[in-house]
Amino acid sequence: MTQITTVATTPIAGQKPGTSGLRKKTPVFMGRHYLENFVQSIFDVVGAAGKTFVLGGDGRYFNDRAAQVILRMAAANGAARVIVGQGAILSTPAASHLIRLNKTDGGIIMSASHNPGGPNEDFGVKFNMPNGGPAPEGVTEAMYKRTTEITEYRVLEAQDVDLGRIGRHELGAMVVDVVDPVTDYAALMETLFDFPAIRAMFAGGFRMRMDSMCAVTGPYAVEIIENRLGAAKGTCVNATPLPDFGGMHPDPNPTWAKALMDEMFGAVAPDFGAASDGDGDRNMVVGRGIYVSPSDSLAVLAANAHLAPGYKAGLKGIARSMPTSAAADRVAEALGVHHYETPTGWKFFGNLLDAGKATICGEESFGTGSDHVREKDGLWAVLLWLNILAVRKESVAQILHEHFKRFGRNYYSRHDFEAIDTANADAMFAALRAALPGLKGQDFDGLVVTHADDFAYTDPVDGSVSTKQGVRVLFDGGSRAVFRLSGTGTEGATLRLYLERFVTGPDELGEDPQSALAPVIRAAHRIAGIAAHTGRSEPDVVT
Numbered sequence: 135m136t137q138i139t140t141v142a143t144t145p146i147a148g149q150k151p152g153t154s155g156l157r158k159k160t161p162v163f164m165g166r167h168y169l170e171n172f173v174q175s176i177f178d179v180v181g182a183a184g185k186t187f188v189l190g191g192d193g194r195y196f197n198d199r200a201a202q203v204i205l206r207m208a209a210a211n212g213a214a215r216v217i218v219g220q221g222a223i224l225s226t227p228a229a230s231h232l233i234r235l236n237k238t239d240g241g242i243i244m245s246a247s248h249n250p251g252g253p254n255e256d257f258g259v260k261f262n263m264p265n266g267g268p269a270p271e272g273v274t275e276a277m278y279k280r281t282t283e284i285t286e287y288r289v290l291e292a293q294d295v296d297l298g299r300i301g302r303h304e305l306g307a308m309v310v311d312v313v314d315p316v317t318d319y320a321a322l323m324e325t326l327f328d329f330p331a332i333r334a335m336f337a338g339g340f341r342m343r344m345d346s347m348c349a350v351t352g353p354y355a356v357e358i359i360e361n362r363l364g365a366a367k368g369t370c371v372n373a374t375p376l377p378d379f380g381g382m383h384p385d386p387n388p389t390w391a392k393a394l395m396d397e398m399f400g401a402v403a404p405d406f407g408a409a410s411d412g413d414g415d416r417n418m419v420v421g422r423g424i425y426v427s428p429s430d431s432l433a434v435l436a437a438n439a440h441l442a443p444g445y446k447a448g449l450k451g452i453a454r455s456m457p458t459s460a461a462a463d464r465v466a467e468a469l470g471v472h473h474y475e476t477p478t479g480w481k482f483f484g485n486l487l488d489a490g491k492a493t494i495c496g497e498e499s500f501g502t503g504s505d506h507v508r509e510k511d512g513l514w515a516v517l518l519w520l521n522i523l524a525v526r527k528e529s530v531a532q533i534l535h536e537h538f539k540r541f542g543r544n545y546y547s548r549h550d551f552e553a554i555d556t557a558n559a560d561a562m563f564a565a566l567r568a569a570l571p572g573l574k575g576q577d578f579d580g581l582v583v584t585h586a587d588d589f590a591y592t593d594p595v596d597g598s599v600s601t602k603q604g605v606r607v608l609f610d611g612g613s614r615a616v617f618r619l620s621g622t623g624t625e626g627a628t629l630r631l632y633l634e635r636f637v638t639g640p641d642e643l644g645e646d647p648q649s650a651l652a653p654v655i656r657a658a659h660r661i662a663g664i665a666a667h668t669g670r671s672e673p674d675v676v677t
């Protein structure tokens with residue numbers, strides 16, 4: 135017997151979704167009514183009666199329990215059907231694809247992305263729209279407002295659904311379809327990329343290391359790279375998703391994917407290396423002895439996408455987030471297509487993709503993707519790189535150097551100052567914003583400020599305006615410093631300092647971005663008074 139119970143509740147402070155859904159420490163999410171209040175607020179805003187949703191997550195601690203709660207609440211709120219990845223597992227891009235493929239009314243993804251998982255680490259929940267993309271600000275604001283008013287939630291009294299068994303299940307009047315998490319996604323990848331060419335490359339001795347960091351991409355990578363593309367067994371490492379990601383910090387950057395970096399810079403490095411994050415939407419790529427920054431990766435992928443069958447007709451446009459380097463803009467100009475500069479957050483690409491204004495999008499935060507889904511897609515980027523390598527038959531280093539020769543080079547780096555006191559961070563930004571009008575024309579050891587503002591964006595499709603999206607200071611000659619507070623952290627504030635310097639001649643300033651950027655770094659510290667406000671002069675993470 136199943137019965138719907140209405141549970142009285144009261145609002146819990148702070149259930150405000152950030153850059154990408156609601157993220158908190160796992161014990162907070164496991165607290166009384168916490169998950170339930172937020173899920174009910176989602177259903178209250180988007181409506182559940184008669185609807186079909188997709189549900190899955192990155193397998194982190196509490197993923198399985200949260201899935202059962204969400205299913206019982208979906209049933210109690212009158213949903214007709216939920217499509218769930220087996221074991222409640224779905225990578226974020228695979229969830230986006232399932233939402234679109236099945237023309238559902240959206241989906242709930244359980245993930246705190248690249249943040250660590252475990253009983254004392256992070257958990258998260260986000261809602262994706264029927265187009266497969268993250269809910270836009272208007273919708274997440276409405277959800278947040280609902281959490282501040284909530285008085286009750288509905289839940290079905292029922293046994294757990296056996297999410298280990300693929301096939302149709304019933305939960306009260308609702309249907310639960312448990313599907314293989316990989317099959318449909320892998321089929322989509324086969325339509326986009328030249329699998330025979332990549333297979334031939336592996337058969338010819340090409341070696342790769344794919345590090346899934348004990349997170350959700352493992353099963354996808356093994357099926358596609360080893361089983362379908364014929365890479366040697368063992369090419370995919372850390373390929374079993376674990377509730378605590380094996381104690382790893384599943385953030386694919388040179389700091390957290392250090393084992394991969396060491397291997398790629400070692401004596402017997404493979405030809406190509408890649409890593410992905412907790413929920414599979416981020417990626418890092420590395421060549422033998424050469425690191426590819428996300429901004430450069432976006433530019434190279436855009437310049438060479440036509441080599442893959444899915445993009446042979448060319449690109450409609452290229453979009454990047456504001457803090458991402460302008461390398462992709464130069465490619466767009468050369469291709470004669472539009473380029474767009476959006477605020478940080480994949481949701482801002484949604485309208486451009488839906489309207490056919492952009493085909494490829496990317497962010498400095500290790501995210502690249504295209505109009506095949508409405509999320510960034512880590513494995514997609516890796517496969518596009520493999521396709522390009524298979525066609526061009528050159529090394530990653532050769533491809534990068536030719537790219538710089540043709541388009542110029544945007545030296546780029548991001549410095550993160552983590553877990554700083556929130557009040558100090560706010561004070562620093564208040565002072566910085568106040569100083570903006572006087573910055574133009576000031577000279578910082580030869581770097582002259584040409585423009586300084588707080589980035590605001592008007593969506594070219596629906597006209598919505600987003601303000602205060604990061605402070606940017608532009609210097610003559612194409613150098614730039616951008617200051618932003620992270621929207622995905624769960625502890626204190628994280629200052630992100632984005633640094634860029636452009637040169638037309640290849641390798642004029644050598645290989646090391648930190649030395650090339652030194653003058654910009656000095657100017658940025660002086661302009662924001664980082665040490666005075668935060669007590670920090672050195673970043674915690676450099677990417």
Ligand code: G16
Pocket residue numbers: 153154246247248415416478479480481497499501619620621622623630
């Ligand atoms: C999320 C968004 C990304 C965005 C990133 C920014 O990434 O999906 O589009 O670039 O946040 O993070 P922050 O606000 O910390 O700079 P993810 O991978 O966490 O979903």
